[in-house]
Amino acid sequence: MNRYGVVQEQDWNLLQDAEFQALVRAEIEANYPEELRYPPRRLYWREQRVWFQRMAEKGWIAPSWPTEYGGMGLEPAKLLIFLSEQERWGVARFQDQGIRMIGPMLVNHGTEEQRRRFLPGILSCEDRYCQGYSEPEAGSDLASLRTRARRDGDAYVVNGSKIWTTMAHDVTHIMLLARTDPDAVAQRGISFFIIELSTPGITVRPIQDIAGHRELCEVFFEDVRVPVDNRIGEENAGWDVGKSVLSYERVNIGTPQMPAYALERLQTIARLRGMSQDRLVKGRLAELKLDVKHLSDLYTSFAAILVEGGTPGPDVSILKIWATELTRRIADLIGELAGPAGAVKGQVQVGDEQVDVLDVFYKALPSTIYGGSNDVQRNVIAKRVLGLPSEPPLRGDARPSRTPRSGSDA
Ligand SMILES: Cc1cc2nc3c(=O)[nH]c(=O)nc-3n(C[C@H](O)[C@H](O)[C@H](O)COP(=O)(O)OP(=O)(O)OC[C@H]3O[C@@H](n4cnc5c(N)ncnc54)[C@H](O)[C@@H]3O)c2cc1C
Numbered sequence: 001m002n003r004y005g006v007v008q009e010q011d012w013n014l015l016q017d018a019e020f021q022a023l024v025r026a027e028i029e030a031n032y033p034e035e036l037r038y039p040p041r042r043l044y045w046r047e048q049r050v051w052f053q054r055m056a057e058k059g060w061i062a063p064s065w066p067t068e069y070g071g072m073g074l075e076p077a078k079l080l081i082f083l084s085e086q087e088r089w090g091v092a093r094f095q096d097q098g099i100r101m102i103g104p105m106l107v108n109h110g111t112e113e114q115r116r117r118f119l120p121g122i123l124s125c126e127d128r129y130c131q132g133y134s135e136p137e138a139g140s141d142l143a144s145l146r147t148r149a150r151r152d153g154d155a156y157v158v159n160g161s162k163i164w165t166t167m168a169h170d171v172t173h174i175m176l177l178a179r180t181d182p183d184a185v186a187q188r189g190i191s192f193f194i195i196e197l198s199t200p201g202i203t204v205r206p207i208q209d210i211a212g213h214r215e216l217c218e219v220f221f222e223d224v225r226v227p228v229d230n231r232i233g234e235e236n237a238g239w240d241v242g243k244s245v246l247s248y249e250r251v252n253i254g255t256p257q258m259p260a261y262a263l264e265r266l267q268t269i270a271r272l273r274g275m276s277q278d279r280l281v282k283g284r285l286a287e288l289k290l291d292v293k294h295l296s297d298l299y300t301s302f303a304a305i306l307v308e309g310g311t312p313g314p315d316v317s318i319l320k321i322w323a324t325e326l327t328r329r330i331a332d333l334i335g336e337l338a339g340p341a342g343a344v345k346g347q348v349q350v351g352d353e354q355v356d357v358l359d360v361f362y363k364a365l366p367s368t369i370y371g372g373s374n375d376v377q378r379n380v381i382a383k384r385v386l387g388l389p390s391e392p393p394l395r396g397d398a399r400p401s402r403t404p405r406s407g408s409d410a
Contacts (some may be wrong), residue, residue, distance in 0.1 A: 004070035038090035098122035143186040149178035155401030166216035192238030254319030314384035317377035
């Protein structure tokens with residue numbers, strides 16, 4: 001047993017890949033609830049609690065965390081198998097930002113006291129997180145955020161609002177970027193906090209999206225008192241902490257799960273429309289399959305950094321671009337092959353089956369925006385990977401240059 005009370009039955013990395021795959025597959029197929037396979041929307045915690053608590057009790061909730069922090073410590077190839085098996089069976093993801101983002105961030109930026117305080121709740125799934133970065137006037141230009149955290153004795157007093165906060169109405173904690181020094185230049189005066197959403201003064205309001213789902217929220221803060229101990233990193237140094245969280249997020253968005261699921265759906269539609277053997281369709285399918293394979297290889301190299309407890313560099317942006325735009329290309333071909341059914345929302349008759357044709361499209365469309373838009377990712381690659389100069393200001397534009405979500409100037 002490690003200091004977080006999680007026991008691993010064995011060192012999973014010592015197993016042959018095929019043996020490990022069979023073990024994971026057997027666990028999922030025997031215990032994952034049939035009615036929750038391939039859900040068309042994000043599930044609420046009450047719907048999926050039993051499964052994820054089972055995973056937590058088995059010690060399987062944090063596959064990429066090092067074992068010393070309560071994870072499975074899977075090396076990249078095993079991690080990919082673990083994720084692929086979930087995707088193959090249509091296992092839903094829960095609001096797992098605690099596992100995928102907060103855990104690795106605390107390992108790198110938290111104090112030992114903060115790790116002891118926050119990691120156990122994440123590992124048991126009692127504490128689930130959302131991301132409070134974006135504001136009405138601060139998306140790509142995140143450093144212009146205005147939510148204010150003013151120091152008052154042993155607490156900060158937070159006032160302001162966040163928007164597009166995914167599933168804030170179904171989690172327990174929010175990671176928050178707030179301005180602690182209003183006089184400092186853009187990203188220099190920002191701090192990073194972990195806040196319990198039950199704290200007095202916080203109001204959460206869901207927003208309905210184009211697909212009719214209520215997954216996004218607005219979060220309002222009115223004189224919310226947050227203990228100083230909930231600040232991660234130094235005061236006014238939260239930008240780097242927030243950036244590291246974004247890099248973990250980009251690895252997570254870049255898993256081959258979403259395009260692999262889309263590919264499966266594409267093959268089904270092609271079969272139902274009797275087009276599987278069409279030479280043109282076969283050629284396009286082969287091309288997309290290769291692209292998913294390339295994504296898997298790319299993902300493996302970034303996952304290796306996470307498994308070693310590190311933080312990916314700015315080049316991780318390519319992973320986010322590739323995964324999301326590939327899914328979008330697959331979604332477009334699904335729509336094309338589905339014919340008239342490709343324009344109908346919800347379950348629709350295709351051949352002799354009922355299928356949700358637009359499901360992949362609805363997943364792909366926002367993915368090029370969340371986690372930092374793909375335009376901004378391209379800027380990151382241009383500036384921080386290729387070393388290209390910033391774009392010149394527009395003629396007559398006297399505004400200071402903006403600091404995009406990437407923190408590219410930080
Ligand atoms: C489904 C979904 C879930 C989300 N979940 C969360 C969440 O949980 N927490 C959270 O904090 N945020 C979340 N977001 C918000 C997301 O991070 C922002 O939408 C994103 O960063 C873009 O910001 P914006 O919407 O303000 O658009 P803007 O920044 O106004 O951008 C508008 C357009 O201009 C382009 N653009 C902007 N700046 C540049 C530039 N410098 N160069 C080139 N093009 C540029 C953008 O690419 C975009 O196309 C979510 C968004 C979506 C769609």
